[in-house]
Structures are given as structure tokens and as C-alpha cells.
Amino acid sequence: MARWQPDAPGRLAAAALDLFEERGYENTTVIDIAERAGLTKSTFFRHFPDKREVLFGGGTVAGLLVEGIASAPSAAGPLDAVADALDALGRTFFTADRREFSGRRQAVLNAHTELREREALKRIDLTASMIEALHRRGVPDLTARVAARLGALVWEIAYDRWIDADNSEGFGPLARQALAEVRAAGAVR
Amino acid sequence: MARWQPDAPGRLAAAALDLFEERGYENTTVIDIAERAGLTKSTFFRHFPDKREVLFGGGTVAGLLVEGIASAPSAAGPLDAVADALDALGRTFFTADRREFSGRRQAVLNAHTELREREALKRIDLTASMIEALHRRGVPDLTARVAARLGALVWEIAYDRWIDADNSEGFGPLARQALAEVRAAGAVR
DNA sequence: GCAGTGATGGGACTTGGTCTCATCGACCGT
DNA sequence: ACGGTCGATGAGACCAAGTCCCATCACTGC
Known part of the structure; x- marks a missing residue:
């Protein structure tokens, strides 16, 4: 049994795109993105240097x-x-x-x-x-x-x-x- | 006697350029810039929408x-x-x-x-x-x-x-x- | 005088971003 | 089976950018 769901960066990117479409970029916090991906803010910034970069794989x-x-x-x-x-x-x-x-x-x-x-x-x-x-x-x-x-x-x-x-x-x-x-x-x- | 020194945006831009040269952009706080210009953070953001814009008159x-x-x-x-x-x-x-x-x-x-x-x-x-x-x-x-x-x-x-x-x-x-x-x-x- | 205006100050508040420490399953060697 | 290391994650303190709202007070016109 894997300890974590796979592909955290991919899940974060997908969650981000969804949320940006739903409510717009500035109405979406990094915490929102992380939560939708089942992760936390810490983990988000471990995979992406900043909020924008999540859309630039x-x-x-x-x-x-x-x-x-x-x-x-x-x-x-x-x-x-x-x-x-x-x-x-x-x-x-x-x-x-x-x-x-x-x-x-x-x-x-x-x-x-x-x-x-x-x-x-x-x-x-x-x-x-x-x-x-x-x-x-x-x-x-x-x-x-x-x-x-x-x-x-x-x-x-x-x-x-x-x-x-x-x-x-x-x-x-x-x-x-x-x-x-x-x-x-x-x-x- | 004027209540304020003239040309607040110009003073802010000059102060910013000086400080960026001295300590680098990321080691310079908006408060630092405002203080050197004899102003405050509030006033800075009243003249420029964000920190970067101070160099793009x-x-x-x-x-x-x-x-x-x-x-x-x-x-x-x-x-x-x-x-x-x-x-x-x-x-x-x-x-x-x-x-x-x-x-x-x-x-x-x-x-x-x-x-x-x-x-x-x-x-x-x-x-x-x-x-x-x-x-x-x-x-x-x-x-x-x-x-x-x-x-x-x-x-x-x-x-x-x-x-x-x-x-x-x-x-x-x-x-x-x-x-x-x-x-x-x-x-x- | 007296009210309005306009540039400023002050400070609370949210969010992005950094940093450090703790957690705990997987894996590996013995 | 045991113990130690590793690696991805979580928790939370902390700082700076940026927003907002309200107070201040010289100047202006009436």
C-alpha cells in the first residue's frame, strides 16, 4: 500500500486549473489548490516555486x-x-x-x-x-x-x-x- | 509653505533605484523605499500598483x-x-x-x-x-x-x-x- | 471663520512565500 | 524480525506584499 497518492505535482496542477476556471486566479488561494489535491500549502511550494508556476509544467x-x-x-x-x-x-x-x-x-x-x-x-x-x-x-x-x-x-x-x-x-x-x-x-x- | 515635499512618485522611484543598486531588489522592502523618500508604505502603493512598477514610470x-x-x-x-x-x-x-x-x-x-x-x-x-x-x-x-x-x-x-x-x-x-x-x-x- | 478637498499617515488584515522541525511508511541490511 | 535511514509530507511560525478603511491637517473658496 502506497503511503501517498501518486503524482502530487500533477494533481496540484489539475486542481489549480479547475479552480482558476471556476473562480478565477486571484480568488483562488494556494491553500485552496492544495486542499483540493488532498495536500497542504507546504507541499505545494515544495513542488512549485510559486503560485504562477503551477500552470507552467x-x-x-x-x-x-x-x-x-x-x-x-x-x-x-x-x-x-x-x-x-x-x-x-x-x-x-x-x-x-x-x-x-x-x-x-x-x-x-x-x-x-x-x-x-x-x-x-x-x-x-x-x-x-x-x-x-x-x-x-x-x-x-x-x-x-x-x-x-x-x-x-x-x-x-x-x-x-x-x-x-x-x-x-x-x-x-x-x-x-x-x-x-x-x-x-x-x-x- | 507647502505641506508636502513635491513629486512623491519621483522621489520614490529614485529611492527605489538607489536601494535596489545598493542591496538588491529582494533585500529591499517597500517600507525601506518609502522611508528613504520620507514617506510611508501607504503612500507608496497610492502611487504605484506594486513594488515592481516603481521602475516602470x-x-x-x-x-x-x-x-x-x-x-x-x-x-x-x-x-x-x-x-x-x-x-x-x-x-x-x-x-x-x-x-x-x-x-x-x-x-x-x-x-x-x-x-x-x-x-x-x-x-x-x-x-x-x-x-x-x-x-x-x-x-x-x-x-x-x-x-x-x-x-x-x-x-x-x-x-x-x-x-x-x-x-x-x-x-x-x-x-x-x-x-x-x-x-x-x-x-x- | 468654516466646510470641503486632497495628499498623506496609521494600522488591521489577507495571502504569497520561506523556513524549520516533526511524522511515519517504505526500504535495506543484518 | 529488528533497527536505522530516507523521502515525501504536515504543522506552524514568521516576513513581506498588497488591500482597505479611517484619521489628519494644510490649503482653498465661500
């Missing part, structure tokens, strides 16, 4: 993206390397079974400034990771910075569309499509 | 930028409109006498995650404002989003160089220069 995405950029064919240009990485992300992380959860989560994030703020920071750090990964491919600095930002834009567009129900396409193809559009728009500048 | 920059984009010659392309706006910003806001302060402030921001987070949010909101301003010029959505992000990159590069002492150039010319470089890098993609 692991950070595995950054690792996958960097890995994807690194393993793109060496002939690929910077933006194509990013596109390959987004494609890989679609296969390993933004899978169909995660779509509903992602949508709920995103709706909560969008509704609360404090959470948007954390998301903004994550995006910046992630862009920095992309730039580094491009540097390791030998891409010169400025080109890398441009490519990373355009890549982030492509990601954003594709992610929005992916979450938006009523379309059954996978994340990868949506990213390819978004990239083409961004390229077309960029050419006009 | 007014938000006049967003307004100036939007205004600059709007008043660019109608023949100008989106990126050129942004460049014009940055130029105007250099004349009205990022003036030489503000450079030292900006450098100190930025060093503090870079050193503390909590402040970087707030800065990240401001940047996103500002990018959104730029996109809106471009829309009002009739720029199609995707083009606007690309231009706004590249504009933000140009800003970032120019701002870093401007703060970096040992160069006496104004913000405007630095922005023009950065824009040219970004354009060159973007063409290669």
Missing part, C-alpha cells in the same frame, strides 16, 4: 525545441531549422490528446495579467534558447535573432490555430503553413 | 511610439514607419540626459528575474500597441506582426548600444543603423 518544451534545432539537416537555413523543430514539437508534445488541456490552460492565462506576465518571461527565455541553438549551428548573431523572433511568431500563430477547435490539423502542418505566410509577409517589408 | 513611451507610427509619412512602409517612430522617441524621450539613468535602471532590471518578468510583459503589450498602430495605417495583419517584432528587435539592439557608454551617438541614429543591419540579416533568411 517542466519546461520540457524548451529542451525539445533546442534539440530539434540542433538536429535539423545542416543544409537547412535558420528559419527552416526552426520549422523542423516546431514540427518535431508537434509530434512529441503538442499531440492531439493535449489539445483540450492546452486550450483550457491558455484561456486561463489570457484572462489574468499575472499569468500573462509569467508567460511573457517564458517566451523571452525560450527565444534566447533558440538564438543560442542557432549560434551552435554557425548562424551569425543578427540572423539568429531575426530567425528566432520570426520563429516565435510562427509558433504563436500556429498555436492559436491549433487550440482553436474546429480544425483537426496537427500542430506541425499548422506551423509549416504559418511559416509560409510569415515568409510572404516578410518579403513585402 | 508612466508608460509614456508606448504613447509616443504609437503617435510616431501614426504620424509617419503615409508613403512609408511599415518598418520605416516604426523607424520614424523610434527616431522621434530618440528626440523626445531617450535624450542624452536620460542615458545614465537608463543604464542604471537597465542593470537593475537585468539582475532580477521578477523585474525582467515585468519588462517582458511591457514589451509584449508595447508590441501589441505597435501592431494596432500599423493596422490603423492600413498594414495587413501579418505584415504588421512581422514589422512590429522586427521593430522591437531593432529597438532592443539600439537601446543596448545607446546605454553602452563609450559612444556618444543619439538613440535615433543608432536605431537607423540597427534597422539596416536587421534588414540585411533578414534578407539572408
Whole structure:
């Protein structure tokens, strides 16, 4: 007989998302979350550094993206390397079974400034990771910075569309499509 | 005889910057800041919604930028409109006498995650404002989003160089220069 | 004078977040 | 079977951020 129920972080994250949807982020205390998960405040902060972080699991995405950029064919240009990485992300992380959860989560994030703020920071750090990964491919600095930002834009567009129900396409193809559009728009500048 | 010393927000901001430099952001209490400014915690929160915001005055920059984009010659392309706006910003806001302060402030921001987070949010909101301003010029959505992000990159590069002492150039010319470089890098993609 | 205004002070109160110590089943070696 | 360590949890004190409400008191206009 296990002494504790398994996966405390997962239970906390699920409880948090539920409560944030029900009563909003600022009307939910950490104690509320912990109690719904059958735990205590102490345990919450043992698994998450702060209240916001409960909606930003692991950070595995950054690792996958960097890995994807690194393993793109060496002939690929910077933006194509990013596109390959987004494609890989679609296969390993933004899978169909995660779509509903992602949508709920995103709706909560969008509704609360404090959470948007954390998301903004994550995006910046992630862009920095992309730039580094491009540097390791030998891409010169400025080109890398441009490519990373355009890549982030492509990601954003594709992610929005992916979450938006009523379309059954996978994340990868949506990213390819978004990239083409961004390229077309960029050419006009 | 005035009952209170003038410019409470300014005194609070100055005190905060001093203290953050001296002991770091997290080792500085709001009460510390207020006391150094000859005020109290109550008054601090009457002028700033939270501790971080004391380093992000007014938000006049967003307004100036939007205004600059709007008043660019109608023949100008989106990126050129942004460049014009940055130029105007250099004349009205990022003036030489503000450079030292900006450098100190930025060093503090870079050193503390909590402040970087707030800065990240401001940047996103500002990018959104730029996109809106471009829309009002009739720029199609995707083009606007690309231009706004590249504009933000140009800003970032120019701002870093401007703060970096040992160069006496104004913000405007630095922005023009950065824009040219970004354009060159973007063409290669 | 006298009432209203507006920036400030004071202090109670909630919540996020840190820290330290206690608990107690599982596991391991003997 | 026994005893000791380990690891995830609980309990609660404590500090700082942020909210709220009420008091103060020079200045202003009537």
C-alpha cells in the first residue's frame, strides 16, 4: 500500500486549473489548490516555486525545441531549422490528446495579467534558447535573432490555430503553413 | 509653505533605484523605499500598483511610439514607419540626459528575474500597441506582426548600444543603423 | 471663520512565500 | 524480525506584499 497518492505535482496542477476556471486566479488561494489535491500549502511550494508556476509544467518544451534545432539537416537555413523543430514539437508534445488541456490552460492565462506576465518571461527565455541553438549551428548573431523572433511568431500563430477547435490539423502542418505566410509577409517589408 | 515635499512618485522611484543598486531588489522592502523618500508604505502603493512598477514610470513611451507610427509619412512602409517612430522617441524621450539613468535602471532590471518578468510583459503589450498602430495605417495583419517584432528587435539592439557608454551617438541614429543591419540579416533568411 | 478637498499617515488584515522541525511508511541490511 | 535511514509530507511560525478603511491637517473658496 502506497503511503501517498501518486503524482502530487500533477494533481496540484489539475486542481489549480479547475479552480482558476471556476473562480478565477486571484480568488483562488494556494491553500485552496492544495486542499483540493488532498495536500497542504507546504507541499505545494515544495513542488512549485510559486503560485504562477503551477500552470507552467517542466519546461520540457524548451529542451525539445533546442534539440530539434540542433538536429535539423545542416543544409537547412535558420528559419527552416526552426520549422523542423516546431514540427518535431508537434509530434512529441503538442499531440492531439493535449489539445483540450492546452486550450483550457491558455484561456486561463489570457484572462489574468499575472499569468500573462509569467508567460511573457517564458517566451523571452525560450527565444534566447533558440538564438543560442542557432549560434551552435554557425548562424551569425543578427540572423539568429531575426530567425528566432520570426520563429516565435510562427509558433504563436500556429498555436492559436491549433487550440482553436474546429480544425483537426496537427500542430506541425499548422506551423509549416504559418511559416509560409510569415515568409510572404516578410518579403513585402 | 507647502505641506508636502513635491513629486512623491519621483522621489520614490529614485529611492527605489538607489536601494535596489545598493542591496538588491529582494533585500529591499517597500517600507525601506518609502522611508528613504520620507514617506510611508501607504503612500507608496497610492502611487504605484506594486513594488515592481516603481521602475516602470508612466508608460509614456508606448504613447509616443504609437503617435510616431501614426504620424509617419503615409508613403512609408511599415518598418520605416516604426523607424520614424523610434527616431522621434530618440528626440523626445531617450535624450542624452536620460542615458545614465537608463543604464542604471537597465542593470537593475537585468539582475532580477521578477523585474525582467515585468519588462517582458511591457514589451509584449508595447508590441501589441505597435501592431494596432500599423493596422490603423492600413498594414495587413501579418505584415504588421512581422514589422512590429522586427521593430522591437531593432529597438532592443539600439537601446543596448545607446546605454553602452563609450559612444556618444543619439538613440535615433543608432536605431537607423540597427534597422539596416536587421534588414540585411533578414534578407539572408 | 468654516466646510470641503486632497495628499498623506496609521494600522488591521489577507495571502504569497520561506523556513524549520516533526511524522511515519517504505526500504535495506543484518 | 529488528533497527536505522530516507523521502515525501504536515504543522506552524514568521516576513513581506498588497488591500482597505479611517484619521489628519494644510490649503482653498465661500
